[in-house]
Amino acid sequence: MLKTAAGIGRIGTESAFEVLARAKALEARGRSVINLGIGQPDFQTPENVVEAAVKALRDGHHGYTPANGIPELRRAVADDLRQRLDVEVDPDLILVVPGGKVTMFFAVLMFGEAGAEVLYPNPGFPIYESIIAYSGARAVPIPLLEENGFAFSAEDVLSRITPATRLIILNSPANPTGGVTPRAEVDKLVEGLANHRDVAILSDEIYGRMLYDGRRHVSLLQYPKIRDRLILLDGWSKTYAMTGWRLGFGLWPKALIDGATRLAINCHSCVNAPAQYAGIEALTGPQRAVDEMVAAFDARRKVIVAGLNRIPGLSCVTPGGAFYAFPNIGATGIGAKEMETGLLEEAGVATVAGTSFGRHGEGYLRLSYANSIENIQAAMTRMGDWLAARQGR
Numbered sequence: 001m002l003k004t005a006a007g008i009g010r011i012g013t014e015s016a017f018e019v020l021a022r023a024k025a026l027e028a029r030g031r032s033v034i035n036l037g038i039g040q041p042d043f044q045t046p047e048n049v050v051e052a053a054v055k056a057l058r059d060g061h062h063g064y065t066p067a068n069g070i071p072e073l074r075r076a077v078a079d080d081l082r083q084r085l086d087v088e089v090d091p092d093l094i095l096v097v098p099g100g101k102v103t104m105f106f107a108v109l110m111f112g113e114a115g116a117e118v119l120y121p122n123p124g125f126p127i128y129e130s131i132i133a134y135s136g137a138r139a140v141p142i143p144l145l146e147e148n149g150f151a152f153s154a155e156d157v158l159s160r161i162t163p164a165t166r167l168i169i170l171n172s173p174a175n176p177t178g179g180v181t182p183r184a185e186v187d188k189l190v191e192g193l194a195n196h197r198d199v200a201i202l203s204d205e206i207y208g209r210m211l212y213d214g215r216r217h218v219s220l221l222q223y224p225k226i227r228d229r230l231i232l233l234d235g236w237s238k239t240y241a242m243t244g245w246r247l248g249f250g251l252w253p254k255a256l257i258d259g260a261t262r263l264a265i266n267c268h269s270c271v272n273a274p275a276q277y278a279g280i281e282a283l284t285g286p287q288r289a290v291d292e293m294v295a296a297f298d299a300r301r302k303v304i305v306a307g308l309n310r311i312p313g314l315s316c317v318t319p320g321g322a323f324y325a326f327p328n329i330g331a332t333g334i335g336a337k338e339m340e341t342g343l344l345e346e347a348g349v350a351t352v353a354g355t356s357f358g359r360h361g362e363g364y365l366r367l368s369y370a371n372s373i374e375n376i377q378a379a380m381t382r383m384g385d386w387l388a389a390r391q392g393r
C-alpha cells in the first residue's frame with residue numbers, strides 16, 4: 001500500500017465545485033437546474049481584454065516570462081493601486097501568480113507549521129482552513145456573526161492572538177457572506193496590531209471593487225503601520241470576469257518577496273504570457289464593463305434579498321459587497337447540507353451549504369447572484385415551493 005504524507009489527509013476541498021459537478025450531471029440527464037452555487041461572474045471577459053491576449057499570441061509572446069511577472073504588468077498593477085487606493089507601491093514587490101489561491105497558499109506555507117497558529121475568517125473561503133491544516137499549523141477561526149453584518153470585530157480578532165500566532169487572514173468584502181468591515185473596525189484592528197509586531201497579515205481583497213450603497217473599499221494597504229508585514233491578495237478573476245484565465249497577484253513585504261518568488265519558481269515557473277498582456281489591458285483600458293457588471297450585481301442583489309426574505313423560514317441581511325447572499329435558514333429546522341442537497345436534487349436550484357465555509361456556517365446557505373434576474377426570481381419560486389412542501393404548508 002502506498003503511504004502518502006500526512007498533510008494530504010488534512011487537505012480539504014472547495015464544495016462549490018462539487019455542487020457544480022452534481023448540477024452539471026443532473027443537467028446532462030435532462031433536469032433543469034438554476035445555478036446559484038458557483039462564485040463566478042456570468043459575464044464574458046471584456047472584448048478588448050480578449051483581443052489583447054490574441055494580439056500577444058500573434059506578436060509571438062509564446063515563451064517563459066519572469067517568475068514574478070512581466071515588468072509592464074507589475075507596473076500596471078502598481079499604477080492601479082495608486083489610482084484606486086492612493087498608495088505608492090514598488091512594482092518589484094508584486095508577484096503575478098496563476099489565480100488568487102496561489103497567494104494564500106504561499107502565505108500559509110511561509111508561516112504555517114506544527115506548533116504555529118493561523119487565524120482565519122469562519123464562515124470564510126474554504127481554502128483558508130484547508131491550506132492551514134495542510135501546513136500542520138492550528139487553524140483558529142474568527143467567527144463572523146450575522147448581528148455584526150458578518151464583519152469581523154477588531155476586539156475579537158485581537159483577543160485570539162497568542163504567542164503561537166504567525167498569520168492572520170482577513171477578507172472584506174467577504175466570501176461567502178458579502179460582509180464588509182467598516183473603516184472604524186479596521187482602524188481599531190491596526191492600532192491593536194501595533195502590540196503584535198511578529199504577526200503577519202494576509203488581506204484577501206479580491207472583491208474590493210464590488211461594493212454597494214455608496215460604500216468605499218477600505219484596504220489594509222492604506223495603513224503604513226503594517227505595510228512591512230502585510231500581504232495583499234488581489235487579481236482579475238472577479239472584477240474582469242476572468243476566472244478561467246487564472247491570473248492574480250500578491251503584493252508582498254520587502255522581507256518576504258524573495259521567498260514568495262522562490263516558491264513561484266518551484267511551483268509554476270511563471271504565468272502564461274498572453275494572460276499577462278490581457279491583464280495589462282484590463283487595468284489600463286476602459287473600465288465601463290466593470291461598472292456595468294457591478295451595477296447589474298447590485299440590481300440582482302436587491303432582487304435576491306427581497307425574494308429570500310419573502311420565503312417563510314428564511315431571513316437574509318443585505319450584503320454590502322461581493323456577489324453572495326447568505327440567508328439564515330435556522331427557522332426551517334433543516335440543516336445546511338440537507339437543504340443544499342434537497343434544493344439541488346428536488347427543486348433544481350444549486351446552492352452551497354454554509355457548513356462548506358466552516359462550522360460557523362451551520363444554519364446558513366450561500367447563494368451567488370451572479371445569474372440573471374429572471375433565473376434568480378425562478379429560483380426563489382422553486383425554493384419557496386420546496387420549503388412549503390417539506391414543511392407541509
